[in-house]
Amino acid sequence: MTKRALISISDKAGIVEFAQELKKLGWDIISTGGTKVVLDNAGVDTIAIDDVTGFPEMMDGRVKTLHPNIHGGLLARRDLDSHLQAAKDNKIELIDLVVVNLYPFKETILKPDVTYADAVENIDIGGPSMLRSAAKNHASVTVVVDPADYAVVLDELAANGETSYETRQRLAAKVFRHTAAYDALIAAYFTAQVGESKPEKLTLTYDLKQPMRYGENPQQDADFYQKALPTEYSIASAKQLNGKELSFNNIRDADAAIRIIRDFKDRPTVVALKHMNPCGIGQADDIETAWDYAYESDPVSIFGGIVVLNREVDAATAEKMHGVFLEIIIAPSYTDEALAILTNKRKICVFLPCHLTLKRLAKWKQSTQAWLVDFLCKTKMWSKKVQLTGKW
Template sequence: MTKRALISVSDKAGIIELAQELTSLGWEIISTGGTKTTLDNAGVATIAIDDVTCFPEMMDGRVKTLHPKIHGGLLARRDLDTHLEAAASHEIGLIDLVVVNLYPFKETILRPDVTYDLAVENIDIGGPSMLRSAAKNHASVTVVVDPADYAVVLNELKADGETTYATRQRLAAKVYRHTAAYDALIADYFTAQVGETKPEKLTITYDLKQPMRYGENPQQDADFYQKAIPTDYSIASAKQLNGKELSFNNIRDADAAIRSIRDFKDRPTVVALKHMNPCGIGQADSIEAAWDYCYEADPVSIFGGIVVLNREVDAATAEKMSKIFLEIIIAPSYTADALAILQKKANLRVLELSFDAQDASEIEAEYTGVVGGMLVQNQDVATVAPSDWKVVTDREPSEQERVALAFAWKSIKYVKSNGILISNDHMTLGVGPGQTNRVASVRIAIEQAKDRLDGAVLASDAFFPFADNVEEIAAAGIKAIIQPGGSVRDEEVIAAANKYGIAMVFTGVRHFRH
């Protein structure tokens, strides 16, 4: 019996060669629309879909393959006589191979001129239906959705006249992943269109970007996936200009780095991170001076760190960075001379990332996996203007202290809780991250900042639960504090600040980061 293939693709890469090989193997080819035209023009004999269905294509192509003579040919079980008899009595020819890929819905909604009606028209109905029918009957039918699999199918057909069950099963699984991802994009689009913020089903889809050697530790398997609709300001979208492949921990640290610098758009700024905590932040009128401050903030912890700069990297800055061991450098651009300097270090990962889409990246939800579930939240992008601060002590901060407090408050946001940060008006001086009690974080930050506390201020990511924190801060000689407030013991904390002549500002916004 002559084998039949049904071919209908929007991505026509390699389709002519596939059809030619099938024809040479004696297969008949059923085809539709633009695919049929492409194959006919290439001299490949095809059968029109309406010649199979004896029913005209209609409604602008919306109805053409949704027909029993198509789906009966795909779904008939070859091991059941009742199925084969039904097919014969209704003149349904069996279809042994389906090659289909879908209307370009993703590409359509990414178009700047996309309209709602255009998006809807690019929702494929017949294609997913044929794929699902063929995949369900993979015991007998081979189904191909990815041009990358054409060679595998052809090699098996040439060798044995049919594909193996293992191949059909693998391709069927790929089909269901493909149609699930396709439907997830459509669901996400419609959910956004109707303004639904808490859908009863979470439908998200990601594409494999990079299999990883291992995860956080060598005993953990890991992979890196990118959103199907890419976020421009993300490590997944960065262009790597030099160095080794990014590791699991590299990617997490780099993600924390590009988040932490978003609040520093107004001036040249450099942020250095270790283990997802900023170890140094510097701000100045030039990127070189900002680097100097960032490095000076903690020249020990920056070793082996991740550095992100929000201005083009020039040769002078590159020369200074090249003198120490860094894992990753991220910037919007590099001068030719700067890049030449950095590329002398073969293992240094140099990433170029467009900073133009920073604001758009802030609206993306955050997903955190827990055993048996997932937490979803919006990002912590809350800002509080200094004009909205509440000075709660007798002493008001000086103008210089206000500038330093604003810098410290931006800098504390991405320090792991319990987080304490000491700074002046242009650089961090001490960071106390992730301790189980706040006074321990205060002590760590003070120890790191000692001998550099003239004009220093202190920021806390959450309220002080006890006045003992202020006692430690006062003993160090720090004269200004910024914190959210909101503790049941706020009055005790304020009284302690007044006792030592410390200016204290409440912002009313907490920045926990677990």
């Protein structure tokens, strides 16, 4: 019996080559909408989805795969005669491979001019349904949500005529992580739209940004995950311009320094920090003088530390920092001359693309099997409002 694959994707990267190899292995391919157009134009023979369902795609593509002929073909257990008989009685042909990736909801809501209607229209319904059906029946069905897995699937099909159970189970796990994260983003978007500050459920999703060489100590494993929508002024949203890969402790220190400088946006300010403790803060009418003040606060402790600035780094400031051993320099921008000076000494330079803000930020503390959430104080404490008790 000829095996059948269903391909319906938004990210077309690598799909033509994948489909061509499937055809060489004797597979039939069912496809939808834009995916079918791409494959047909590349000379890959495909079966239209409406030839399988008996219904045309309708409602601007909202309804095309939500049909028993699709989900019956995905969910039928091959080890149960009753399932196979039900498929036969209802003229449902089995589907052995599903390749689906979802409407770009995240990319859509990140657009500065996105409308609510655009966001809603980019909520995929049929895609997650097919992925979940195939993943549930991974004992028999191979499901692919990530183009990075095309090669391993093709290799196993070419070598053995089918994928291994271990591969199908691994791909199913990836699908459930993917759809859970997708739904979490949608939930977060709608929660923000209605202004709900204390939802009864928190749906958090984070992406692996970087495996760490080690954790807080050399004997510990560690990884760096970033919020799926890292829109805040943070180390997770920054771009590294130069230097070696950031370490676990680099990231902790950088985060602490950025949290401090968030409170100083009106005047040029420099914060120096080492081992999670500030060792100097300077503020002036220009960034070079602010650096001088921060450095002079403690010229010993700043050695090997992190510096964050809230203004562009110019050549004069870079020359002064060039003479001090610093692990990381963080700034909203650098002049070409400044970057040339700093990178010549292989300092780690980081670019923070977001503007400073006093937006209400959540602070998370982990307890056993739980999270405590509070919000950073927005009130600035100036010296004239602070009363010292005791002798200093």
